[in-house]
Amino acid sequence: MALRVLRRILVLVASLAVSSVVVFAFMAVLPGDPARVALGVNASPAAVAELRQQFGLDQPLAQQYLQWIGGLLRFDLGQSYVSQAQIAPQIADRLQVTLWLVITATILAIVMAVPMGTIMALRHRQLSGLALSAISQIGVAVPAFLAGILLITVFAVRLGWLPANGWTPPAQDPRMFVRQLVLPVLSLGLVQAAVLTRYVRSAVLDVLREDYLRTARAKGLRPLPALWRHGLRNAAVPVVTVLALQLATLLIGAVVVERVFVIPGLGSLLLDSVSNRDLIVVQDVVMILVLAVLLVNFLVDLLYLVIDPRMRDVR
Amino acid sequence: MTTPLGVEGGVALAQTAPVLDVRGLGVQVRELALVHDVDLRIGEGERVGLIGESGSGKSLTAFAIMGLLPEGLRASGSVRLAGVGFDLVGADERGLSRVRGRDIAMVFQEPMTALNPTMRVGDQVAEAMLVHRTRPDRRSAARAAVELLAQVRLPDPADAARAYPHQLSGGQRQRVVVAIALANDPALLVCDEPTTALDVTVQALLLDLVVRGVQARDAALLFITHDLAVVATTCERVLVMYGGRVVEAGSVQDVFTRPRHRYTEGLLAASDLDAVDHRGRLATIAGSVPSAGRFPAGCVFRNRCPHATAECASVPQWSGPSRAVGFACFHPAPLGAGPQDAA
Amino acid sequence: MSRPESPGYQPPTSEVPVGRGARRAVNPSLVVGAVIVGAVIAIALLSFVWMPHDPTLVDASKRLLPPGGDYWLGTDKFGRDVFSQILMGSRTTLFVGVVAVGVAAVIGVPLGILAAMAPRWFGEPLMRGNDLVLAFPALLLAIMFSAVYGGSTLVAMIAIGVASIPSFARLIRSGALQVMDTEYVMAARAAGRGPFAIAVHHVLPNVSSLVIVQASVSFAIAVLAEAALSFLGYGTPPPTPSWGRMLQESQELLWSAPRLAIVPAVAIAVAVLGFNLLGDGLRDYLDPKLEDRR
Numbered sequence: 045m046a047l048r049v050l051r052r053i054l055v056l057v058a059s060l061a062v063s064s065v066v067v068f069a070f071m072a073v074l075p076g077d078p079a080r081v082a083l084g085v086n087a088s089p090a091a092v093a094e095l096r097q098q099f100g101l102d103q104p105l106a107q108q109y110l111q112w113i114g115g116l117l118r119f120d121l122g123q124s125y126v127s128q129a130q131i132a133p134q135i136a137d138r139l140q141v142t143l144w145l146v147i148t149a150t151i152l153a154i155v156m157a158v159p160m161g162t163i164m165a166l167r168h169r170q171l172s173g174l175a176l177s178a179i180s181q182i183g184v185a186v187p188a189f190l191a192g193i194l195l196i197t198v199f200a201v202r203l204g205w206l207p208a209n210g211w212t213p214p215a216q217d218p219r220m221f222v223r224q225l226v227l228p229v230l231s232l233g234l235v236q237a238a239v240l241t242r243y244v245r246s247a248v249l250d251v252l253r254e255d256y257l258r259t260a261r262a263k264g265l266r267p268l269p270a271l272w273r274h275g276l277r278n279a280a281v282p283v284v285t286v287l288a289l290q291l292a293t294l295l296i297g298a299v300v301v302e303r304v305f306v307i308p309g310l311g312s313l314l315l316d317s318v319s320n321r322d323l324i325v326v327q328d329v330v331m332i333l334v335l336a337v338l339l340v341n342f343l344v345d346l347l348y349l350v351i352d353p354r355m356r357d358v359r
Numbered sequence: 360m361t362t363p364l365g366v367e368g369g370v371a372l373a374q375t376a377p378v379l380d381v382r383g384l385g386v387q388v389r390e391l392a393l394v395h396d397v398d399l400r401i402g403e404g405e406r407v408g409l410i411g412e413s414g415s416g417k418s419l420t421a422f423a424i425m426g427l428l429p430e431g432l433r434a435s436g437s438v439r440l441a442g443v444g445f446d447l448v449g450a451d452e453r454g455l456s457r458v459r460g461r462d463i464a465m466v467f468q469e470p471m472t473a474l475n476p477t478m479r480v481g482d483q484v485a486e487a488m489l490v491h492r493t494r495p496d497r498r499s500a501a502r503a504a505v506e507l508l509a510q511v512r513l514p515d516p517a518d519a520a521r522a523y524p525h526q527l528s529g530g531q532r533q534r535v536v537v538a539i540a541l542a543n544d545p546a547l548l549v550c551d552e553p554t555t556a557l558d559v560t561v562q563a564l565l566l567d568l569v570v571r572g573v574q575a576r577d578a579a580l581l582f583i584t585h586d587l588a589v590v591a592t593t594c595e596r597v598l599v600m601y602g603g604r605v606v607e608a609g610s611v612q613d614v615f616t617r618p619r620h621r622y623t624e625g626l627l628a629a630s631d632l633d634a635v636d637h638r639g640r641l642a643t644i645a646g647s648v649p650s651a652g653r654f655p656a657g658c659v660f661r662n663r664c665p666h667a668t669a670e671c672a673s674v675p676q677w678s679g680p681s682r683a684v685g686f687a688c689f690h691p692a693p694l695g696a697g698p699q700d701a702a
Numbered sequence: 703m704s705r706p707e708s709p710g711y712q713p714p715t716s717e718v719p720v721g722r723g724a725r726r727a728v729n730p731s732l733v734v735g736a737v738i739v740g741a742v743i744a745i746a747l748l749s750f751v752w753m754p755h756d757p758t759l760v761d762a763s764k765r766l767l768p769p770g771g772d773y774w775l776g777t778d779k780f781g782r783d784v785f786s787q788i789l790m791g792s793r794t795t796l797f798v799g800v801v802a803v804g805v806a807a808v809i810g811v812p813l814g815i816l817a818a819m820a821p822r823w824f825g826e827p828l829m830r831g832n833d834l835v836l837a838f839p840a841l842l843l844a845i846m847f848s849a850v851y852g853g854s855t856l857v858a859m860i861a862i863g864v865a866s867i868p869s870f871a872r873l874i875r876s877g878a879l880q881v882m883d884t885e886y887v888m889a890a891r892a893a894g895r896g897p898f899a900i901a902v903h904h905v906l907p908n909v910s911s912l913v914i915v916q917a918s919v920s921f922a923i924a925v926l927a928e929a930a931l932s933f934l935g936y937g938t939p940p941p942t943p944s945w946g947r948m949l950q951e952s953q954e955l956l957w958s959a960p961r962l963a964i965v966p967a968v969a970i971a972v973a974v975l976g977f978n979l980l981g982d983g984l985r986d987y988l989d990p991k992l993e994d995r996r
Contacts, residue, residue, distance in 0.1 A: 185975035187926045197960040255472040263487040264460030277477045296839040318849040326849045353523040
């Protein structure tokens with residue numbers, strides 16, 4: 045088991061190394077010069093040269109990469125080409141906002157999807173189960189940003205119950221924070237719940253067919269307690285897998301949803317940096333997003349070991 | 360139909376009320392009947408075999424008795440257990456769950472998948488007792504579980520209790536399933552082909568465990584198998600099923616030495632490795648078991664039976680003193696003759 | 703013993719297996735999905751021969767007209783006909799989807815077959831790399847491409863296509879691995895057929911149903927990604943109508959004219975629903991054992 049964990053750590057490190065090269069290379073092949081791009085076409089050659097020197101853009105690519113990655117390891121993400129500000133504190137601020145969205149949306153999705161998917165599985169031959177199935181199918185077809193716009197139209201414009209957009213830090217005004225959080229979290233969470241519900245349904249359907257569930261009932265457990273005690277943990281493996289796979293979608297969904305609700309998160313930073321052609325910030329934000337996805341996949345792999353004892357003895 | 364008690368046809372029926380009393384049991388999926396009119400009584404401590412090829416409806420009969428039929432299948436008729444005040448057929452889950460695992464327990468065919476892979480073996484045994492509160496608390500249930508694992512002769516029962524199913528062999532897992540089934544000293548143990556998936560060498564040990572287990576508890580046993588030798592070593596009485604119907608019943612001795620129904624006759628001939636025809640080929644029953652719903656009307660065996668006539672297009676009556684002894688065949692094998700080469 | 707009229711000894715006739723084809727029930731997902739996808743294609747084709755108005759015609763005198771009369775779904779803030787824009791936008795949606803899925807399939811399918819047929823030392827790292835690309839969702843990749851090359855329909859299509867490669871490769875690899883295990887492939891190998899011939903004659907035809915299913919699912923993702931990109935301003939540049947940009951332009955008018963947001967929103971959702979349902983339906987239709995048939 046220790047060997048397995050060690051292997052997995054090695055895979056994580058290797059994946060991070062490869063993806064950092066990919067992200068860096070992607071930005072390095074950019075036609076044109078980041079310094080000129082940042083300063084605009086009218087900048088004097090002297091100013092461009094100065095900026096290039098300041099950010100080490102005149103050095104060989106390999107050295108630039110090592111400097112960037114070395115900085116990353118020390119939580120130093122460098123300086124913005126455009127505003128010259130330190131990037132790390134900025135990203136930390138924005139990340140906090142995005143994490144609020146993503147984590148609450150994930151919790152909402154799980155809380156909704158597990159009971160709904162289970163009911164759908166238990167009633168998969170009945171009209172109520174099929175109706176829920178159809179609803180979830182529609183939910184899957186609505187992207188988060190679209191849900192956001194529709195939610196604004198209904199709850200902010202028509203009913204006026206909640207603010208249409210904006211962001212207030214929780215420490216500043218907790219009430220306002222919650223009110224502004226509701227709609228973006230709903231738009232991310234509902235869509236996520238719809239996707240997850242379908243996987244919970246099929247996982248529970250699979251478990252319901254398992255022989256050990258019949259054994260549990262032969263012991264005298266009623267169907268629901270049997271499912272709860274014996275099915276839940278076994279159904280968790282595929283569901284957790286999907287949750288991890290969905291994280292990438294959720295993060296990118298948050299990028300667009302932040303735009304819809306004018307929320308100063310990581311996504312807004314990414315999009316603003318793209319418009320400003322502030323490529324070092326783009327590079328950093330993309331790397332942080334990739335890091336988050338790989339890290340969660342790693343944690344999920346460890347979670348498998350906790351959930352399923354069979355995995356502990358593999359290899 | 361009244362139950363004739365006493366000694367009949369070499370079968371001694373218990374004088375007291377039977378532990379299990381099944382009357383007119385049927386299993387249907389939508390309009391299609393998979394099991395017809397099964398009558399079965401088992402007395403205290405009695406061991407009864409139910410044999411037939413796969414597809415004969417014997418496992419469905421067992422599941423119907425347990426109230427564990429797969430979704431979409433319905434049971435009809437009546438299933439009564441001694442000491443249980445209601446009919447198990449048509450009973451609600453609340454009532455059934457109180458009976459299952461306490462009064463009636465079951466050992467399944469597939470030991471590899473019958474245990475929860477994410478739960479320790481000891482906990483799975485202890486759970487059987489905790490569900491029915493036959494042990495006051497977790498600790499005593501855990502102790503009892505180790506005790507039961509020792510009874511089914513798992514080496515190092517305390518260690519085994521802490522193991523997960525994948526760490527045990529198939530035979531060991533099946534012994535755990537037996538331990539779960541015997542945990543609450545049930546009045547009736549139903550075994551559905553418990554040795555089919557096991558190595559031959561492990562089979563004998565498991566059979567011995569099952570027989571000792573029920574004998575020690577004075578429990579009745581319903582043993583389902585397609586293996587005639589297994590029935591011969593474990594059971595006193597036997598019922599032969601084919602096409603969802605009981606076609607012959609009686610003492611193991613009678614049925615195996617003087618089969619009357621032509622299907623039983625064929626089955627015995629096919630299992631006899633010494634019996635060969637004039638060309639030196641082993642005996643077989645012609646054709647194969649039809650899939651559900653494709654059995655012929657009338658006698659279900661007539662499309663494979665060498666003795667079938669036009670008469671067999673109607674359902675043969677049961678001939679015999681009771682449903683525990685007799686057969687349903689228009690052209691029974693003559694009495695006194697040994698098993699004949701059916702093919 | 704045996705009488706002449708005896709029906710015994712007949713070969714069993716009841717064991718004729720029910721053909722897989724006979725059991726293939728056309729499921730509701732397939733029907734609804736096919737109808738929706740068919741409708742989207744029909745609308746796109748219709749837009750080539752007929753549109754009520756020029757979808758790009760700006761007319762300040764006809765700004766924000768309500769639905770009805772000459773303008774079935776009203777006009778937007780520039781006085782353009784919303785209905786015509788939806789018609790025209792379906793072309794963009796399908797065009798981006800076809801190219802993106804084409805890119806993904808043309809690269810992903812051979813990659814998957816290669817990973818399945820190649821020796822372990824080559825196939826394993828290939829799939830590891832493939833999984834790594836999965837960490838980059840289509841939209842993130844598209845935003846990165848846009849940051850480098852600027853937003854355009856072409857960039858969007860390629861980015862979405864590249865991001866869809868891994869899911870193709872992964873699925874096709876697992877399908878191809880199964881085919882490689884079959885006896886006819888072993889027979890072909892024993893007969894000295896080369897790997898390329900086996901890939902083309904045996905593996906590819908047998909994974910084609912997987913390709914079709916994945917294409918439909920990827921198409922739905924492409925439609926979503928295109929809409930999101932256009933919404934963010936990195937997709938199809940004006941004046942070409944696109945459902946995603948219609949949404950973006952409607953955002954400031956949510957209070958006065960919410961229908962401008964709702965109409966393209968419904969169009970996007972229905973198209974995605976159609977491709978998702980079609981994918982699900984095809985999966986059940988082509989491989990019945992996967993879905994619940996009990």
